[in-house]
Amino acid sequence: MLKITCPWCGPRDEPEFTYGGQSHVARPSFDVDDATWARYLFVRDNPKGIHFERWCHTYGCAQWFNVARDTVSHEVLAVYRMGEPKPELGA
Amino acid sequence: MAEAATAVALAATPALATGETPVAEGTVLRVLPPRALVRLQLPRRAIAAAGTLRIGDTPLPTTPGRCAGDDPALLWLAPDGWLLISDHHDGAALAGEARRACGERTVAAVDVSDALVGFELAGARVRELLSRGTGLELSDETLAPGRCARTRLAQLAVIVRPRAAERVELIVDRGPAAWLRDWFVDAGGLL
Ligand SMILES: [Zn+2]
Numbered sequence: 001m002l003k004i005t006c007p008w009c010g011p012r013d014e015p016e017f018t019y020g021g022q023s024h025v026a027r028p029s030f031d032v033d034d035a036t037w038a039r040y041l042f043v044r045d046n047p048k049g050i051h052f053e054r055w056c057h058t059y060g061c062a063q064w065f066n067v068a069r070d071t072v073s074h075e076v077l078a079v080y081r082m083g084e085p086k087p088e089l090g091a
Numbered sequence: 092m093a094e095a096a097t098a099v100a101l102a103a104t105p106a107l108a109t110g111e112t113p114v115a116e117g118t119v120l121r122v123l124p125p126r127a128l129v130r131l132q133l134p135r136r137a138i139a140a141a142g143t144l145r146i147g148d149t150p151l152p153t154t155p156g157r158c159a160g161d162d163p164a165l166l167w168l169a170p171d172g173w174l175l176i177s178d179h180h181d182g183a184a185l186a187g188e189a190r191r192a193c194g195e196r197t198v199a200a201v202d203v204s205d206a207l208v209g210f211e212l213a214g215a216r217v218r219e220l221l222s223r224g225t226g227l228e229l230s231d232e233t234l235a236p237g238r239c240a241r242t243r244l245a246q247l248a249v250i251v252r253p254r255a256a257e258r259v260e261l262i263v264d265r266g267p268a269a270w271l272r273d274w275f276v277d278a279g280g281l282l
Contacts, residue, residue, distance in 0.1 A: 008155045008170055009240065013226030016243045059243035061155070061169040 002074060006057045007065050007081050020054035023066045024086055048072060050089050112272055115279035118214025120272055123260070127163070127182040128207050129175040131189050132199040138171050146175060146192045158239045158252065166239045166252065174250065174262070208268035212275065213258040216282060221259070223278045227251065234259070245274040 002014040022044045028036055045051065051071050056064045068078040068089055078087045111119045133141055142153040149160030152167045159165045163177040163185060177185050182202035189200040212220065218229050224245040227233070233240070239252045249271070250262040263271050 010155070011228070012242065016226070059248045060241050062172075063169060 002069075002076065004055060004067060004076060005079050006060055006063070007079055008063060009057060009060045012057070012060060016057060016059040018056045018058045020056055020064065023052040023054050050077060052086060112276060113279075114212070114275040115214065115216040115220060115282050118212070118216040118220065118279065120275050121211045121213070122272075123209035123211055125204065126209070127175075127177040127180045127185045127202070128204045128209075128262075129163075129182060129186045129189055130199070130201045130203045131173045131175055131193070132201075133171050133193065134195060134197045135171065137193070137195055137198070141171075144193055146189055156233075156238055156240050158237055166250065168239075168241050168250070206265055207262050208265050210261040210263070210268075210271070211254070211258060212261060215257060216279070217257050217259055219282060220275060220278055221251070223281070224274065225249075225251075245271055245278075247271060 003011050004014060004017055005011045006017075025040070025044070028040050032040075048071060050068055052066060052068050054064055055067050056062065064082055066078075066080050066082065066084070066086075067076055068080075068087060069076050077089055080087060111121045114120050131146075141151050144151045146165060147160055147163050149163075149165055151165055151173060152159040153170075155167055155170075157167050162179050163175045166174040166176065168174055175185055175189060180188070182204035186200040186202045190198055193200070218234065221227070221244065222229055225242050227240055227242040227244075232238075234253045236253050236255060239250060241248060241250045243249075244251065244261070247263055247267050247270070252260040252262065254260050261271070
């Protein structure tokens with residue numbers, strides 16, 4: 001089980017949270033071609049290593065925030081609020 | 092046939108007993124009497140100034156996991172959300188007072204007095220029982236009066252409000268409240 005530190009409530013167990021997919025997916029302008037739009041809708045990173053993802057503290061404060069997690073070790077490397085910049089975490 | 096089965100299921104739903112339920116040695120779960128409960132939610136733009144708002148004579152707590160005031164008690168639930176509890180107000184009146192205090196047309200102050208049930212869990216094995224159902228840190232610091240936490244307990248979203256060293260208040264949706272009581276009876280049996 002992951003231990004995730006909610007930016008508001010502090011450390012809580014993973015079952016209190018809901019996973020919300022990859023963070024920082026920017027919507028392209030509406031006039032892009034279908035292939036670009038489809039990539040925006042359906043294609044996501046699947047890194048072996050650092051993954052930036054959204055989580056919601058469903059059973060706590062119900063806020064969405066960002067987590068940087070190592071997909072190999074499951075270590076949570078950083079937690080930051082929506083609107084805050086993506087942290088520099090090396091490779 | 093399906094209708095008959097539904098009727099049987101409804102009839103079998105245990106009513107939420109009032110009074111005390113012994114759940115473990117020296118530890119009881121008590122349904123708290125009805126009181127005014129109001130869910131307050133501020134619009135995003137008003138959050139920065141939330142600490143300057145006063146309900147009753149108490150400023151809204153802006154530190155996560157803190158309560159303020161006595162009656163009404165103001166419980167921090169989220170950066171933009173609080174639960175107000177009063178034994179002396181009526182729910183609608185408390186919601187009205189909260190709306191006036193916030194002075195915002197877009198503030199949501201909803202009387203949820205009938206939507207939630209309060210329990211008090213008291214006795215020597217409170218901490219042990221809670222630990223069976225939640226990953227919340229149960230240290231003296233987090234279980235101190237003046238704190239509150241919305242967490243996952245017995246698979247439910249429950250607001251935990253410590254009242255004294257061996258006494259916590261638990262606030263849960265009315266629907267699964269009987270389940271929570273039964274869960275404590277089961278958990279107590281396994282200690
Ligand atoms: Zn939280």
